[in-house]
Amino acid sequence: MNNRQTDSLNLVERKTSYQQLFEYGIRHKTPFMMAIMSAFIFAFLKFLIPQVSRYAIDVLIPQKQFQLLPLLAVGILCFYVLFGLFNSLRVYLINFFAQKVINSIRTDLYNHIQNLSTGFFVHNRTGNLMSYLVRDVDAVGNLFSSHLAELVIDIASILVLIVYMLTMDWQLAILVIVTWPLIVYIMRLSKNKLEVAYRELETQAAEVSNILQDTISTIQAIKSFGNEKYEIDRFAECSHNYMDSNLRAIRRWSLVSPILNILNNLSSILVLVFGSWEVMLGRLTIGELTTFLMYVNIITKPFERFNGLIDIIQKAMVGAERIFEVLALEPEIKEKEDAINLKLVRGRLKFEGIEFGYEANQTIIHSLNLDIQPGMKVALVGSSGAGKSTIAKLAARFYDPQKGRVLIDDYDLRDISLKSLREHIGIVSQENLLLYGTVRDNIAYGKLDASDEEIEAAAKAAYAHDFIMELPNGYNSIIGERGVKLSGGQKQRIAIARVLLKNPEFVILDEATSALDTESERMIQQSVATMLEKRTSLIIAHRLSTIQNADLIVVLEKGKVVETGTHNDLILAGGRYASFTTVEC
Ligand SMILES: Nc1ncnc2c1ncn2[C@@H]1O[C@H](COP(=O)(O)OP(=O)(O)OP(=O)(O)O)[C@@H](O)[C@H]1O
Ligand SMILES: [Mg+2]
Structure with missing residues (x-):
């Protein structure tokens, strides 16, 4: 952003981007609260389903309660219907909230840009302004509509599950926990590698949109010089670079992803082996082991999600920084508070x-x-x-x-x-x-x-x-x-x-x-x-x-x-x- 003499940045009173994003979130707290509530119910249902399985394996099967099996099937089916219902509701409400927030940001930004003085437009490339209004706002929107809200619930449900698993079988629970530092370590390592690739990707993407903006709006000049071929070559090179950066990022991610997957499953393998051992020794029922395995599965999901979220947060914060920088610009030409509304004019x-x-x-x-x-x-x-x-x-x-x-x-x-x-x-x-x-x-x-x-x-x-x-x-x-x-x-x-x-x-x-x-x-x-x-x-x-x-x-x-x-x-x-x-x- 170009720092002009008078369309100046008001640095003194500027809040951090996090604070400002939070304020935008607060403006739409009703849909947010509703989304959180539906997500909580969803998480609760997710917690209950393994309990039903455990009941079936540990109680119904040994007692040979044939007559209860159809009821069990209907019961589980109902659970899944409810589960699906709340899942849709949760996804819709989170996106509803996110769309409300980004709509506010986008209109505020447009409003603000409309009121900035001509000097601002002389000093900023249209391509950049377009990218604030479209790409950056979308990046921020992705953050709100992503699993961010779920993160709160994830953390809560991980805590609940860990406590539950510790009380159920602390040795097995510890086996699950010990794999985490390794996962976190690999994630951080991969994050650094990916970050470089993503940053490069962003630069290339911006370049592509800048070239498009510049050449399409000056197409007359290009044609009048017969320079279409030159522009096509220039664009082809830029597009190729963008493709390369994309592929580089995808290659890195495709290497990291299976490693993380294996690590995530490591705890399942450990639980399966040692859990079976304990079942054989009669310290654990089969139902409890099954429940345990299902919970391990639930618990590893947030890690995968969090990994994806890091990237979204990074992109969103870069976007938010740029948006709030524009929003903090004071118009060069300002109206006085008590400005006169001139009705009749003589014309001097x-x-x-x-x-x-x-x-x-x-x-x-x-x-x-x-x-x-x-x-x-x-x-x-x-x-x-x-x-x-x-x-x-x-x-x-x-x-x-x-x-x-x-x-x-x-x-x-x-x-x-x-x-x-x-x-x-x-x-x-x-x-x-x-x-x-x-x-x-x-x-x-x-x-x-x-x-x-x-x-x-x-x-x-x-x-x-x-x-x-x-x-x-x-x-x-x-x-x-x-x-x-x-x-x-x-x-x-x-x-x-x-x-x-x-x-x-x-x-x-x-x-x-x-x-x-x-x-x-x-x-x-x-x-x-x-x-x-x-x-x-x-x-x-x-x-x-x-x-x-x-x-x-x-x-x-x-x-x-x-x-x-x-x-x-x-x-x-x-x-x-x-x-x-x-x-x-
Ligand atoms: N937005 C701007 N920012 C900085 N300098 C500017 C800007 N617009 C014009 N200038 C400079 O101000 C000077 C006067 O420009 P101006 O546009 O008033 O000329 P003009 O007399 O209208 O010329 P013409 O007949 O070519 O339209 C020029 O030296 C020009 O480079
Ligand atoms: Mg002129």
Whole structure:
């Protein structure tokens, strides 16, 4: 995780991951308690079944109670039915609990990520965020739905069984216990070997998902360079490494597993041999020996389970660490507790002594002072990297300046609630304009409760209605992740329709330099003009006509204002702007 200057980790008050996981568990204590109860009943039934066998062998058989045999069969059958029933109930309830917990974690995480500032997304790879939300949450979920809850019961039932076995025949019980240190020793040895293999496996898995994420989202670039083969080879190598790590881990596990199995059965063998000896000497009944063997079988199960659990716990804790690290991030842009809900706005936008840099010790915008009166159109002009988009981001409060203030009417942006601020601003930029969904949904994003008539009116005003009607399903046509089926100009007109529907007092237009097809050029010009009408606007456009009509043109160079004036003023002055326009024309 990238540690940013302001989206900072709140280390002081951070609880451990265990504590936080526990708190999530506590939130859903009812299903947890129910799961534990059903698991207890299940364990109790498991304990009873060998007792029935013992009764049959030691009492019914010697007494030749033929008439009780059918009853015995029915009795045992009933036991197994109950056993199965409680087993299903236990499995369902534990998973129900686990799903509740991971649903809470996942929604909290998504909620938190939604509220983090833009800076966070610039600094974190999408692949990583996806892996927090999917892989890590799942890893934590596995822990909750695994045998963790049973571990509590396992420990309790082992204790009960040991006490029972000790009272029944302490010598035999000790034979069982002496094999444990050996099992634990081998388990620890194998755990270390496996851990290395699993860690390697995780790294490779992350790499595969990162490559997938990166290449699928930049498929256009890959194709435009004809680099498909290169990417296929790169992926094939990565996938091969992942396969190798998988196989390595499986090989190690396949070696360890039979050894553990033999060790687990060692106690059974010991009990069988020495138990038979004792039966022959008449110190133990056959029924007691059978019961003993069954209990030994029950007792060794938790060891096998625990072995699997170590791996799940390790993976879950790595996931939990990463999740809670994100949850502990404080949003860079925070709302004040008593933030003002701005209802009516006149439309003045003022930059007052702004100094700003994205990182500490860096200044991108130098002492910016700009007073934009209601309804005024201001164009920002300057070479690439001059800071135009940065000023737009400051106006929408995606970042806060280090010095100075940005004001709407007479309110500092930091005093206004983010929701109300964004309600009054419409932004059109060329990147990531559209969301996956229909054209209608995309326009309605500006006003979620808009009627079909309003949507259509907005589309008409943005000169988008005609081409929308030509799409296969009109307003119901699905546009892809980035609107791949539309031209740049068409996407922009839909984005403008969205802003028109929203009807904000302020408009920010940040166009990319990409050339637009000439067909839509005129349409866009008109559509942009409609959008800017009667609104305070900040325009970063590359179209001379849009800039020319601005009330004020601000020329920037390396984050400093070098010239201001109208088109005519600046042309007459013959400075930077005049040279720009001659180059562009
Ligand atoms: N998120 C960011 N983090 C750090 N630096 C950034 C970030 N975004 C932009 N910059 C830097 O800030 C400077 C100004 O960038 P800005 O995007 O404002 O330029 P611009 O004038 O909009 O350029 P263009 O015309 O190419 O869009 C550039 O040097 C850029 O490298
Ligand atoms: Mg820009």
